Amino acid sequence: MAEKDLIWRIAGGSGDGIDSTSQNFAKALMRSGLNVFTHRHYPSRIRGGHTYVEVRAGNGPVGSRGDGYNFLLTLGDSFARNPGEDAYYGDEEVKPLTENLDELNEGGIIVYDEGLLDEEDVAETDLEQRAEENDWHLYPVDLRGIAREYGRDVMRNTAGVGVTAALLDIDVSYFEELISASMSGDIKEANLNVLEDAYEQAQEFEHTHDWSAPEGDGHDEEQALLSGSDTISYGALDEGCRFISGYPMTPWTDVFTIMSQNLPKFGGISEQVEDEIAAAALALGASHMGVKSMSGSSGGGFALMSEPLGLAEMTETPIVLVEAMRAGPSTGLPTKPEQGDLEHILYTSQGDSSRVVFAPANVRECYTQTRQAFKIAYEYQIPTIVAYDQKLQGELRNVPVSFFDEEPNSDPGAVLTEEEIQEAAHHASGKFNRFQHDPEDGSNVSPRSVPGQKDGRFLATGNEHNESGHIDEDPENRVIQMERRVGKLADIREELDGLDTTHQTYKGPEDADYGIITWGSQQGTVFEAVDRLNDAGHSVKAIGVSDLMPYPEEDVTEFLESVDEALVVEMNATAQFRGLTQKELGRFGEKMSSLLKYNGNPFEPDEIVEGFETSIDDGELPHQRMKYVPAAGD
Amino acid sequence: MSAFSAIDEEREIDRDEFTPGIEPQPTWCPGCGDFGVLKALKQAMPEVGRTPDETLLCTGIGCSGKLNSYFESYGFHTIHGRSLPVARAAKLANPGVEVIAAGGDGDGYGIGGNHFIHTARENHDMTYIVFNNEIFGLTKGQTSPTSPKGHKSKTQPSGSAKEPLRPLSLSLSAGASYIARTAAVNPNQAADIIAEAIEHDGFAHVDFLTQCPTWNKDAKQYVPYTDIQQSDDYDHDINDRREAAEMMYETETKLHEGEILTGRYYVDDDRPSYGQEKRAIGEMPEEPLAERYFDEDADWDRTYDLIDKHT
Numbered sequence A: 001m002a003e004k005d006l007i008w009r010i011a012g013g014s015g016d017g018i019d020s021t022s023q024n025f026a027k028a029l030m031r032s033g034l035n036v037f038t039h040r041h042y043p044s045r046i047r048g049g050h051t052y053v054e055v056r057a058g059n060g061p062v063g064s065r066g067d068g069y070n071f072l073l074t075l076g077d078s079f080a081r082n083p084g085e086d087a088y089y090g091d092e093e094v095k096p097l098t099e100n101l102d103e104l105n106e107g108g109i110i111v112y113d114e115g116l117l118d119e120e121d122v123a124e125t126d127l128e129q130r131a132e133e134n135d136w137h138l139y140p141v142d143l144r145g146i147a148r149e150y151g152r153d154v155m156r157n158t159a160g161v162g163v164t165a166a167l168l169d170i171d172v173s174y175f176e177e178l179i180s181a182s183m184s185g186d187i188k189e190a191n192l193n194v195l196e197d198a199y200e201q202a203q204e205f206e207h208t209h210d211w212s213a214p215e216g217d218g219h220d221e222e223q224a225l226l227s228g229s230d231t232i233s234y235g236a237l238d239e240g241c242r243f244i245s246g247y248p249m250t251p252w253t254d255v256f257t258i259m260s261q262n263l264p265k266f267g268g269i270s271e272q273v274e275d276e277i278a279a280a281a282l283a284l285g286a287s288h289m290g291v292k293s294m295s296g297s298s299g300g301g302f303a304l305m306s307e308p309l310g311l312a313e314m315t316e317t318p319i320v321l322v323e324a325m326r327a328g329p330s331t332g333l334p335t336k337p338e339q340g341d342l343e344h345i346l347y348t349s350q351g352d353s354s355r356v357v358f359a360p361a362n363v364r365e366c367y368t369q370t371r372q373a374f375k376i377a378y379e380y381q382i383p384t385i386v387a388y389d390q391k392l393q394g395e396l397r398n399v400p401v402s403f404f405d406e407e408p409n410s411d412p413g414a415v416l417t418e419e420e421i422q423e424a425a426h427h428a429s430g431k432f433n434r435f436q437h438d439p440e441d442g443s444n445v446s447p448r449s450v451p452g453q454k455d456g457r458f459l460a461t462g463n464e465h466n467e468s469g470h471i472d473e474d475p476e477n478r479v480i481q482m483e484r485r486v487g488k489l490a491d492i493r494e495e496l497d498g499l500d501t502t503h504q505t506y507k508g509p510e511d512a513d514y515g516i517i518t519w520g521s522q523q524g525t526v527f528e529a530v531d532r533l534n535d536a537g538h539s540v541k542a543i544g545v546s547d548l549m550p551y552p553e554e555d556v557t558e559f560l561e562s563v564d565e566a567l568v569v570e571m572n573a574t575a576q577f578r579g580l581t582q583k584e585l586g587r588f589g590e591k592m593s594s595l596l597k598y599n600g601n602p603f604e605p606d607e608i609v610e611g612f613e614t615s616i617d618d619g620e621l622p623h624q625r626m627k628y629v630p631a632a633g634d
Numbered sequence B: 001m002s003a004f005s006a007i008d009e010e011r012e013i014d015r016d017e018f019t020p021g022i023e024p025q026p027t028w029c030p031g032c033g034d035f036g037v038l039k040a041l042k043q044a045m046p047e048v049g050r051t052p053d054e055t056l057l058c059t060g061i062g063c064s065g066k067l068n069s070y071f072e073s074y075g076f077h078t079i080h081g082r083s084l085p086v087a088r089a090a091k092l093a094n095p096g097v098e099v100i101a102a103g104g105d106g107d108g109y110g111i112g113g114n115h116f117i118h119t120a121r122e123n124h125d126m127t128y129i130v131f132n133n134e135i136f137g138l139t140k141g142q143t144s145p146t147s148p149k150g151h152k153s154k155t156q157p158s159g160s161a162k163e164p165l166r167p168l169s170l171s172l173s174a175g176a177s178y179i180a181r182t183a184a185v186n187p188n189q190a191a192d193i194i195a196e197a198i199e200h201d202g203f204a205h206v207d208f209l210t211q212c213p214t215w216n217k218d219a220k221q222y223v224p225y226t227d228i229q230q231s232d233d234y235d236h237d238i239n240d241r242r243e244a245a246e247m248m249y250e251t252e253t254k255l256h257e258g259e260i261l262t263g264r265y266y267v268d269d270d271r272p273s274y275g276q277e278k279r280a281i282g283e284m285p286e287e288p289l290a291e292r293y294f295d296e297d298a299d300w301d302r303t304y305d306l307i308d309k310h311t
């Protein structure tokens, strides 16, 4: 059997520095030559409430979270900062320890803060008994005591990392380097001391477990650790986006924050405004002036953008919107991922929709597809939406640094210069024909002017309009303008199909009997499941779809024709992507069954294995975490 | 060299330039006050020295929203209530362009009220003309936020139970730095006020009383009016916030008692505009952002230079 990946979980209260500790932990392992992947789980409270982050590290590709995990470090003092709150919340200190046990794999290691936890409280739990049953290895360590010795209790997390390194044979120097680089002065010294002390103490322990972290094979080139939010932002910046307007909403806030911190340095403008209607409208206003602009939100805020989005379609004003999905309806599960906004994104706003929608699979596609989104939006004068979710937002992965060694693109797309405007067609009224019926080369794109250019005057209006933009209800004009606007989607599909690179990804043997179809952020998990299924003797392949609109008709048709049956895996309750596929392709209803999950947590690879096995014998799932829906007419 | 040669072009400007080459048949009813706004705006533009090519007129939805169909310039006829967010971003993107927003009382004080408050608060350097006919014109005469208490309409058959909104007072407390009221029946004052509003560096709000003879029959035609700057009865200091507030309150109350007061209410010339504030803290480039996309020599940073911190 291949060496097993380390899946390290750090759990505690959500004010315990778990994010930064796990980020450094992942970075250290990346620097040691392993591939890393993080999974963040957190409840929607600033302080209090248990949370955890998992870091998965291995020499193989790690494209998803694993099944369960094998190392638990619990810090948490959770809610009870204020002793007066004890009565209200009960004793929470022990919960990060007890509440994480269900997913801990056999043979796993548990390190908990014996300094913080009351021994009697621990004794009252069934920890000992379960440890025995599952062959878990318990290491109570006085993390708080070690930290306190150097001045600050909060350094418990550093102590925990030191203990982890000692128990798993990880070279502690990677952690030392990170502490040295990210801290300074007394705090740096204190943390280094805590790390060393904890490491040395833990080396003296009697190690009852017999496994250690995989040793890194090393990387061919330097790696960087980034999240989907980082790479969406970087893609936008590299594509020349210099204007963002937004209103905070989890998880969209991430991109909004990263952009707001970088735009001033890049000579751009960020605006936090009064609501999402304004946010989308501002991005339109800036784009109307020729500036590459974006906005975005999560479900509820995106709903408010519905009308400005339609205005962008009607006035052919380019714009890129990010939709960071979270579980709905309404406020839903504010910090949990779901893919339930698909239909909302595709169709919201009155009238026939003409928009482009991408759903990147991973950190790399977040970068490349955001760049593509800007290119298409500005070349085709069409709103383009990048849909991702809470999962991709919080997950960090290593990517070679050279991946980002790309040239920026400042091209504003189909915009004329003043000289070109002089040559271009003008209406008898004197206005510039910004919405020509029949633009050159049979293209559906009529190049625009921007305010301030000489002789480029036109009216942009949400009413139906003639060539120069004037309100016009003539039926013939109406049909021509509609067909031109909606017709762009076919042109875009043709352009995307003609590119050397595609954002549809395939996995598994080409001649497989069964297929799995998935989209957006679930692709990595599905691909890992496909490997396991083939290892187990099944004949399965998968397609991961990242272009949602215009729909990649050829790619999916070819895939569906090549398999006997297909399971569509998505994180929502009503099989929205399967519905889209049937609508777009007009067939295959009898071939596609669905595996759905909408309990607030993304799929794990083994769940997909289980779901697949259920689907091939049309059985029933033994639990409520997922739902299986057979194909039509089955 | 600027990619926008229309901006700050020095030349004689004729008011006829603001009339479209082929004048569309106006959809406004005969006698509508909206004609007065169009006329005043056309008269003001040559006075402030701006040409059609360097002007962006953003409107909302309503009878009033049709303004840019009859006015020659760059135009953006947006959606109901949203002219201000479109307009203010346009100004940030290219401060060289003269940005004017306009719309109805329903559009600006009702559905777009949140944007009105925040655009005033932020003091964006632009002009906002509200066609205040105290009614929803386009949708056939329903009660609007400025309709007087007791006003009957098809959707308020027993008369409105609501006190009307006080637009001048609201504007002052929200933060507008130029606030005036004028009326369609007073064309010279209207043109002067609009010219002043355009020249003001900051958010200039003009509440423009526009009679709607079609749906607001019992409303007065806003005559006789008093220009508070011309009248001996009033002499408040327009630079004094407190005095302005009192004068506004009186004006708003008297409107519904049948006395029409108009004129300048508040001017703060010292307050920096939002663009100035934003540049002062380094969050807005000195050169217009829009120029950069046409400048072949412009420097474009790339994120490769940010990757170090992720390694």
Ligand SMILES: Cc1ncc(C[n+]2csc(CCOP(=O)(O)OP(=O)(O)O)c2C)c(N)n1
Binding pocket: B061, B062, B063, B064, B065, B080, B103, B104, B105, B106, B107, B108, B131, B133, B135, B136, B137, B138, B139, B144
């Ligand atoms: C979101 C939305 N709601 C409602 C309407 C219908 N509508 C169009 S104009 C208008 C009110 C117009 O009143 P006002 O803004 O005062 O402008 P006026 O016609 O009086 O100039 C309404 C309710 C719309 N276009 N969009």
Ligand code: SF4
Binding pocket: B027, B028, B029, B031, B032, B033, B034, B063, B064, B133, B137, B138, B211, B212, B213, B214, B215
């Ligand atoms: S309905 Fe009233 S506001 Fe609208 S155009 Fe006619 S008179 Fe003017």
Ligand SMILES: [Mg+2]
Binding pocket: B062, B104, B105, B106, B131, B132, B133, B134, B135, B136, B137, B144
């Ligand atoms: Mg009105």
